[in-house]
Amino acid sequence: MNDPVNEPVTRPAPGPATGAATGPGAGPVTGLATGELLGRHRAVLPDWLALYYADPIEITHGEGRHVWDADGNRYLDFFGGILTTMTAHALPEVTKAIAEQAGRIVHSSTLYLNRPMVELAERVAQLSGIPDARVFFTTSGTEANDTALLLATAYRSSNQILAMRNSYHGRSFSTVGITGNKGWSPTGLSPLQTLYVHGGVRTRGPYARLSDADFIAACVEDLRDLLGHTRPPAALIAEPVQGVGGFTSPPDGLYAAFREVLRERGVLWISDEVQTGWGRTGDHFWGWQAHGRSGPPDILTFAKGIGNGMSIGGVVARAEIMNCLDSNSISTFGGSPVTMAAGLANLTYLLEHDLQGNARRVGGLLIELLRAVAAQVPAVREVRGRGLMIGIELARPGTDEADPDAAAAVLEAARAGGLLIGKGGGHDTSALRIAPPLTLTVAEAEEGASILEDALRSLGS
Incomplete structure (x- = not known):
């Protein structure tokens, strides 16, 4: 039986658009086509149809645990289309x-x-x-x-x-x-x-x-x-x-x-x-x-x-x-x-492929990494969850008061670093939601935790 941690989906990834930023630290590139599509979206779709990010992105293709937007930016996907891409993007089977x-x-x-x-x-x-x-x-x-x-x-x-x-x-x-x-x-x-x-x-x-x-x-x-x-x-x-x-x-x-x-x-x-x-x-x-x-x-x-x-x-x-x-x-x-x-x-x-076992093993590692980061970030009230279903709740330092602005800022910073995550929570959307595909590898968990660390630390800068 194959281990998905060691044998991720290996089909060749589609190439980025010419001149686009592709590395996790490169930051997103927003093109004219994306802005034009956003205008068309707002003209025909409901105002209450929520979009993430100050500059929304159009996701055009995916592979494994990664997706690409219309401007060629590559992202590690820790949200899976709201927990829906459960195994992997473009899974051949x-x-x-x-x-x-x-x-x-x-x-x-x-x-x-x-x-x-x-x-x-x-x-x-x-x-x-x-x-x-x-x-x-x-x-x-x-x-x-x-x-x-x-x-x-x-x-x-x-x-x-x-x-x-x-x-x-x-x-x-x-x-x-x-x-x-x-x-x-x-x-x-x-x-x-x-x-x-x-x-x-x-x-x-x-x-x-x-x-x-x-x-x-x-x-x-x-x-x-x-x-x-x-x-x-x-x-x-x-x-x-x-x-x-x-x-x-x-x-x-x-x-x-x-x-x-x-x-x-x-x-x-x-x-x-x-x-x-x-x-x-x-x-x-x-x-x-x-x-x-x-x-x-x-x-x-x-x-x-x-x-x-x-x-x-x-x-x-x-x-x-x-x-x-x-x-x-x-x-x-x-x-x-x-x-x-x-x-x-x-x-x-x-x-x-025992993806439940992979969620337990790699998810346990990811929670440990995020808790170690959170211990050094005053804005983090709690890191919770089990397996690959992890929440990070943010609050104004020294209080239990929810901080939705901080959650929005981390969401943006993570995207700029090449990572997609979600938001949620009953207290004014102050929790970050982390739910990658269940084939997530150890290396990808470590990479995502590193990007999240930078995003969380940016709250104090």
């Missing part, structure tokens, strides 16, 4: 599977038997840990969570949902209604009644100074108290590691403790694995397994990484829950032959 399937048939819909869809569903059902599992494919994590909410509310005959504070579950009308992060929830209107629970953020809030055991006990007591004042909800939906929230998480075991309380009342547990699934956290294949004392969730949602850039989402649930709907349904694009072929090839590569 995936691109070959896409091309071969597209040469046979691109689309048919779920009204016809679809061999790649059945094959991927069989593998996901087995990997999920959910007994008698059924799988429904969608085109995004938003749609997957929307489907999970439909199933839970229909199964329980309740439109009341428990969600975590600082959470994010998508951009549809129902999922923004349960999102506990005000920066990503543009309306208070919702078809659901949502109650928000403590526990998703370990180092902020009223229980932050408690020990892990006392933190869990306090959150469980709060949940019991909340349930004592309301009719039994349909479900609790929770991200094991909050993605847009800045890669925050509770102590291991919190959701197992919640599950015991929920079971007393028949309330379902939905684990939102859109960002945590497929081994990214290193220690576990699914994020829920860090809280697995009480077994798998009733419903599991997934998306992003499984398609390595192709639009795949999905829901896994016990048959009695999945089959509770009493009307017909189809999906026009969910389970497309091309995306299913990509998902099968990508999942096979991930398992055969």
Whole structure:
């Protein structure tokens, strides 16, 4: 079995544009074509469609853990298109599977038997840990969570949902209604009644100074108290590691403790694995397994990484829950032959190359390197995460006050150094999000940490 640390993707990288800066320290070059495209973007697309950077970039191609922009600048990619390029850019096994399937048939819909869809569903059902599992494919994590909410509310005959504070579950009308992060929830209107629970953020809030055991006990007591004042909800939906929230998480075991309380009342547990699934956290294949004392969730949602850039989402649930709907349904694009072929090839590569193990090993090294840097930068409040899902929270030195300006400055400085990272957090977007493809090598981890060190140190200059 090949080791992805020592045997990264080796197809020749495309050459840079003539005269462009290509080294990590060269700084970005912004051309006239990029500025012209930005003007066209602003003329026809919504104002709320966020773009990174003061001078946004157009990414034109990628290879392995690197991407190039339209001006020929080369970047080490530590964000993977929002955790979606899970294995590598232009992974030959995936691109070959896409091309071969597209040469046979691109689309048919779920009204016809679809061999790649059945094959991927069989593998996901087995990997999920959910007994008698059924799988429904969608085109995004938003749609997957929307489907999970439909199933839970229909199964329980309740439109009341428990969600975590600082959470994010998508951009549809129902999922923004349960999102506990005000920066990503543009309306208070919702078809659901949502109650928000403590526990998703370990180092902020009223229980932050408690020990892990006392933190869990306090959150469980709060949940019991909340349930004592309301009719039994349909479900609790929770991200094991909050993605847009800045890669925050509770102590291991919190959701197992919640599950015991929920079971007393028949309330379902939905684990939102859109960002945590497929081994990214290193220690576990699914994020829920860090809280697995009480077994798998009733419903599991997934998306992003499984398609390595192709639009795949999905829901896994016990048959009695999945089959509770009493009307017909189809999906026009969910389970497309091309995306299913990509998902099968990508999942096979991930398992055969033990990318979960690579995330644990290389991610552990990267966290150590970043914590060593952070100890010398007063603006860093916390370095957190597991595997290749790492958050760096910034605050005004000497305080716990979030510093979104510092996060924006580091994002820009990292880009100038040749590194792409993300932002997030429930406190005015003051956390940096680091989530490279799972084939990241030790050398690339060290290179990225060095660029981040320079970017963080620039805050004091």
